Amino acid sequence: MSSMNSIFREGENCWVTSQVAHAAPLIDGADYYRALHSSIVKAKHSIFIVGWDIDSRIRLLHGEEEANAEAPSVISDLLKWKAEQNPDIKIYLLRWDSSLAFFAQREMWAKEVWEEKTPDNVTTELDDTIPMGGSQHQKVALIDDEVVFSGGMDVSTNRWDTRDHPVESEDRDGPDGTYTPLHDVQMVSSGPVVKEFSKLVRWRWVRVSEHEPIDIRADANTDINADTPDTWPDGVDSWMKKCDCALARTIPLMDDAEPVQEVRNMLLDLISQAEHVIYIENQFTSRVEIAEALNKRLHECPTLHVIVVSSYEPKGKFECEAFWAGRIDFKNALEKDIDPERVIMTYSSIEDIKGRKAYKRIHSKVMSIDDKYLVIGSSNISNRSMTLDTELDTILFGNNEHNRKAIARVRDDLLAEHTGRDVESTAKLMQEDNPAQAIMQGQIAHGYVLTEVRDEVFTDQSGKNFFKALSDPEEPLIPAIEVASEKLPPLRNPRRRTVMILLGVLVLAAFGGAIWYASHAIPWLNAENINDFLEKSRGTYFALPTVLMVYVVGGFLFFPVTVLSLAVAAIFGPIWGPIYGMLGALLSSASMFGIGMLLGNAGLRKVGGPKVEALDNKLKSTGIVGVAAIRMLPIAPFSLVNLVAGISSITLWQFLTGTFLGMFPPMIAKGLVGDSITQIFRNPSPQTIGYLVGGIVLWGLMIWGSQKFAKWYQARKEKAKSEECVA
Structure with missing residues (x-):
């Protein structure tokens, strides 16, 4: 680590400390998918993709880029092409097994689909080891053990969008038709930290698979002083160089793993360091403990301001009563006894010159602490992300002037997108005495604007306890029990195959019973x-x-x-x-x-x-x-x-x-x-x-x-x- 001291403490608020030789944010799906496509095309040795979902139907490129590409655009075709082009390459796909709750969005027979579509050097596994009610939520793509993509994005449905987020777009096409604008953030890194990702994805793999993965490359380009490696994506400039970093995880109690809450501890520690502005954009903000920590820091530091960007409208009853009802409690805890002008909780929306409206769906998981720290990861600010799901956040430390400017630039770039401004003018607003109010004033008509959330229009919170227990729990739905002074791991999520077989038997039994009844009645x-x-x-x-x-x-x-x-x-x-x-x-x-x-x-x-x-x-x-x-x-x-x-x-x-x-x-x-x-x-x-x-x-x-x-x-x-x- 550098001479400047960070708050990173291995085994407490992070898993490991390391450094990135080069790192850059990839903002929104089009940029990430383009970069991922480029690195996959360049891969020579191995590809690991770990995700909440890995959907074989996803097009990584669109429009002219797709028409002019040397390799296929659809992810399954691309990996098949790569595997056939280079029979020695090893490709590993690890996806969360339980998908019944997301039937309309996800491929039901994911393992079988991938096995049908790809050759033998592409291996697919489904992770069914997560406790009941939890999910595999880490999102990592590792190329040749020298370039890693991590953050909030999966290769999944309803994720792709461009940075201008048009009100309507034929390219935003999912299983249920076109979807509304969606915002997300991933990052690409090289350098020593990639070795840690290489260990992590292999640990995840050997837990569920009988197939041993390829060894970590001894000759991978992970030196801190090296230029960007061969598999670095085309068209992506390095924003941070020789930057200190840490990896923080959430891991629940499982058969072969003790629970880890490094993400939770890291966020609490980061908040305690803030002095001028904390910027948060996150899919969910329902963890009241984090709101209380923000409120405490606002009381301790009168110069501090907090800006939160999330989504406008919930999808379905469970999301409404678990996360939007929880966001009301989060907002109340955050603003308690604080000057309301120092805190804003917002959503980004647009009404164009034709009168068409759109609300940007926020799926990213980002937090910046002044220009000192930047978090880009998979963790929502929710109960389940702090305790029950598997999560992984990368925390970058501004260890020199160049990297501090880069951290501020990421924040300003994101806020510029959400408010319809350019990055330079946004950066000036963030230097004012009250950046929270400055960013809300003078927003341009017919562009994207931030508006303060009013979640009471969606829910009166009457059902929040029931829905929260199912959708945003801190503990597994069936918790661990102690037998003879030994704590047994909680029950896993049922395997998709098992559930589908049971459903099939029930359907056949019901059908047969109906026929039998009809023949007698x-x-x-x-x-x-x-x-x-x-x-x-x-x-x-x-x-x-x-x-x-x-x-x-x-x-x-x-x-x-x-x-x-x-x-x-x-x-x-x-x-x-x-x-x-x-x-x-x-x-x-x-x-x-x-x-x-x-x-x-x-x-x-x-x-x-x-x-x-x-x-x-x-x-x-x-x-x-x-x-x-x-x-x-x-x-x-x-x-x-x-x-x-x-x-x-x-x-x-x-x-x-x-x-x-x-x-x-x-x-x-x-x-x-x-x-x-x-x-x-x-x-x-x-x-x-x-x-x-x-x-x-x-x-x-x-x-x-x-x-x-x-x-x-x-x-x-x-x-x-x-x-x-x-x-």
Whole structure:
């Protein structure tokens, strides 16, 4: 460390102390993703990505940058490209396992998806070791053990945005459509501190994986006096050089880890050092202990001012009653007996010249203490981030004039973005006697402005204790217990795979129970009654509508289509029976296909995972012929095939055409069989028995022929595809 003394104390308010040779903030998603893409392209030895989420669908580049890039933009395509380009490189992806609470946002079958999309030198693991109610919240990308990205950003949905944060943007596109402006901060570093990140990500990896990671590179460029290493991202200038730093963690009690609250201790210690201005921007501010520490320092130091930037509006009831209700308590504790002009808690919003409004969502986790310290990390100012989640913050110390100016510049740059100003004018405002009021005055119309929060419009706090216990707890939902004077680790979050299997069993059990109940509770739901019902319509104008209704209702109740077809043929004969049956089967197919589409759009396609995606691809590649082959082969219930087809992306026209081609020939055979059965009962003769035997043989031959044709067609398609690839 330098001759200037920092407050860093290893084992108390930080894990390790170190130095960065070079460091720079990456403000907002576009800048971070661009830099990450650049470093991944340059990687030669190893890539580690540890995150709350790692979504395979994310585009790192947009627009012209994407069009002109030498490597793919989508993260899964990029890592596949890198792994195939350099078979010796090792790529490790470690993502939090529990994702059911974020079903709409996250890939349900993340491990399987990544394994499907990438070669063997890309290894994916899901971390399920966090206590129940907690999350894996550290966000780190390590390239070749010489460049590290850390902070508040994951490679996840609804994160990408540019620094100007337009009111509307087609590029801000997530699973639920376009999203509102989003602000975040990551940092990129090189130098001795990277060695510590290398140890951390490997420790995280070996806890959950049977695969040993690659050793830390002995020849990595981590010297404090070195220039930026080869994998430093293009277009990123170094802001801080030879800067002292520390890494602070939150780690809950786990099987092989004692609890650590370095982040909490660090923030309390940093606040005690402030003299002029504390700047905070954070997704959540609900930890009243931090507010009380700020209030105490404001009383001790009359020249101190506090500026807090967070989001305007909560997402959902849990966020509202846990974090926004908690922010009311935070604000009250912060401002208690303090001149209100010394403290502002704000959000950033815009109303453009067209009258369109937007509220910037703050996802960053940043704090600056004058020009002495800068925190860029993953920790929210919440109860869970101080005790229950895994967190990691980097704290930079202004050990010389250059680095102190850089710390102030980061703060001024962020405030300039939030208030629609340039950095130079913002820097002047921050030097005034009351920077909190100076920054709020004279903001430019039609640009982004800061406005003081009024959270009472969202909640009366009546439900905060219940929601806080679930969404912002200090302890696991099921805490550790002591047995024979030994404290056992708390229960983990349930594995995603386990929960999904249980949900699948429950759904199947409920469906089976409903079918069983219907078959016993609905008197007419049997073959004999359906025959009687159809028999009464024969020879009337209601014959066809009756058949169509029976097929549709039978489809919804998963009644066997073969039984219906034989019944219709027996009643309406070998000509009209197959015609009526085919029309009924098509209408039933279309109805169940529509239900499948609705279920797929509601998320069932995501729950199905890569296996359903593979089946979907086969359906699309074989098209009408594939559907026809499936229809001829008795491999799955009629209604189930209709549902699955609706969930897939094959078109209704293709599906119905394939259904007709696949079902009509067997329908004719069933017509002969059904009519022959009727004739046998009416006139048992060698001729009617011969028709029955002939119909059954024809039916069997069609099934056998369809199998042969399907195999031949599939082999032909694969051969043509391989010849095309060779060409």
